[in-house]
Amino acid sequence: MLELDRIDRAILAALQKDGRLPIAKLAERVGLSETPCARRLKRLESDGYIEGYRALLARRRLELGVVAFAQVRFSVHDRALSDRFEREVQGIERIVSCHNVSGTADYLLQIVVRDLDEYGVFMRDVLRTLPGVTAVESMLSLREIKRDTSLPIS
Structure with a gap:
């Protein structure tokens, strides 16, 4: 398991807030160009730091009170x-x-x-x-x- 650096942690933090963030915006937020950012993201996924992506649903709108x-x-x-x-x-x-x-x-x-x-x-x-x-x-x-x-x- 590799050790996470500042940029890896910034990628993870940004994706926790918005898992649908386009790679261009993600790269901009963490201070990288798109290609290295995409490479890091793929590595974080393949190394198991990111288990998946999902939507947060509105419980009350689904009548689960x-x-x-x-x-x-x-x-x-x-x-x-x-x-x-x-x-x-x-x-x-x-x-x-x-x-x-x-x-x-x-x-x-x-x-x-x-x-x-x-x-x-x-x-x-x-x-x-x-x-x-x-x-x-x-x-x-x-x-x-x-x-x-x-x-x-x-």
Whole structure:
């Protein structure tokens, strides 16, 4: 893995703010001509610093008004059961993030749904039926203060 220099970090920072930045504008922002900038960008992509590009969608415009965080607990800590749980979670689009965590819970899930009624149905019919789940504690987001938009690049 190569060490990132100031220009590499500037490219990454600029792309986190606007992933659709044309190469000419990107090169101008980081103080390079287009060809060396494009070469660096390709290298950052191939070396895995850039995993992909995507659009940030407006959750409310898509009528996804509720964000919930669910702490999921298992009573039996079996590797095969955890693997099944993790595989099933991958296929559930309402679960937008899943983390295996330390502490009193085994997993922390972030879930988006239309409303509280939909969340109740999701809890009953989906979340509580996942392999290994014995307890779920929910926390509802009242207001989003900061959105996951970028990583610190220093």
